Amino acid sequence: MLIKVYLKLKVIDMIKVGFLPLYNAQKPSSRYRVFQFLKPLSEAGIQSKTLDAPERNPLNRLLYLPRLLPVINNSDILFIQKRMLPKTIMHTIEKINPRIIFDFDDAIFLHDQIREHVNVMLKSVSIVIAGNEYLANYARNYNQNVVILPTVVDTNYYYPSPINRDRNKSGIVVGWIGMDPSRGDLEQVKTVLNWLGQKFNDKVVFHIIADRPLDIQFDLRVEFIPWRLESARFALQRFDIGLMPLDDTPWNRGKCRLKLIQYMAVGAATVASPVGVNKEIIMEGQSGYLATTIEDWREKLARLIEDFDLRIQMGQQGRKRVEQLFSVKAILPRLIEVLKRASISNIHDEKQGRFFR
Secondary structure (H helix, E strand, O other): OHHHHHHHHHHHHOOEEEEEOOOOOOOHHHHHHHHHHHHHHHHOOOEEEEOOOOOOOHHHHHHHHHHHHHHHHOOOEEEEEOOOOOHHHHHHHHHHOOOEEEEEOOOHHHOOOOHHHHHHHHHHOOEEEEOOHHHHHHHOOOOOOEEEOOOOEOOOOOOOOHHHHOOOOOOEEEEEEOOOOOOOOHHHHHHHHHHHHHHHHHHEEEEEEEOOOOOOOOOOEEEEEEOOOOOHHHHHHOOOEEEEOOOOOHHHHOOOOHHHHHHHHOOOEEEEOOOOOHHHHOOEOOOEEEOOOHHHHHHHHHHHHHOHHHHHHHHHHHHHHHHHHOEHHHHHHHHHHHHHHHHHOOHHHHHOOOOOO
C-alpha cells in the first residue's frame, strides 16, 4: 500500500505540461496567463515545454504540426491558451493525449466568426480555466469542469518605488497603460482630464504608456511613454493615480483588468469604472475608487490629488489586496492543484463533470 502511495506521489512530482500559448511573451495575454508561471512551476517540480505560436508567419504555420506532435507525446497535460486549433488537429490531439486544459481571459465567444469554434474547444477539453466569473458562466454551458483563475502579476517584480511616494515629490502623475489609448476608453473622461488641467495646471501631468501616442488633445499636460517590456514597470512606478475608464459592454465585462492590478501592485491609488471584475478588485473607498458619472470622476480624482495621505493609504491597501488575491504567489497553489488533479484524474469522469468533488 505504501509503495502505491509513493508511486502516485512520484507521478504528481514528475508532471509534464505542454503549453500552447496564443502569443509570445511580448504580448500581455500570454505573458500573464502562461510565461510568468513557468519558473514558479519549475521550482514546484512541474516541468514545462512551451511551443511558440506560429502567429502570422506562413513557414511557422507549416511547421507547427510537426513541432506540436513531440509536445503532445511528451506531456502529461496540454495547456492551450486561447488558441483556436483546427478541428482536425484537436481530434488528433484528443486521440494521443486527451488530458487538455483550455485557458481564456477574454469574451472571445462574442466574435460571431469564431463562436462555434470556441464552443467546440470548450466541449473538447477536460478542464476549462476562465479568467473571471463572466467567462466561466459561458464556459459552463459546454463543460462542467470550469475553474476560475484570475489574471495576476508577480508582486516581486511589480512593487512600489519609495522615491515616487515621497511627500516632497514635485508634481502628481495620473496615468493609463494599454495598447491603444485612442480606442475609446479615454474619450469617456476627456472632459474630466481637461478639467484637471484647468484646475491644477502644471501640478498634474498625465502619463500614457502604450504602443502608440494618443490622437486626442487635452488641456492637461500629456507625456507619451512608448511601451517596452523592460521599462514599463519603471514607468508604472511613477504613477500616483491610475485610471481605468470603461464602457459597460459585453466585451468589457469579460476583461480581466490587468492594468488595474498593475496600478495597485505598484502602490498607485486607482479610479475605475464599475464594470465587470473592477467591482471585485476594488473595495470602494479602501483599495480604490469606482466612478460612474463625470461628477464622480472629478470629485474622486480631485480628492486624491489634493490629499497625499489618502493617496498613500489607498495605494497601500490596493497593494495588499493584490498580494492576497491577484498575485502569482496567491494563485500558484491553485494552478498547481488543477494541474495535479488533471494529471491523475479519470478522463471519463472529467467528461461527465466529476472532476472536482
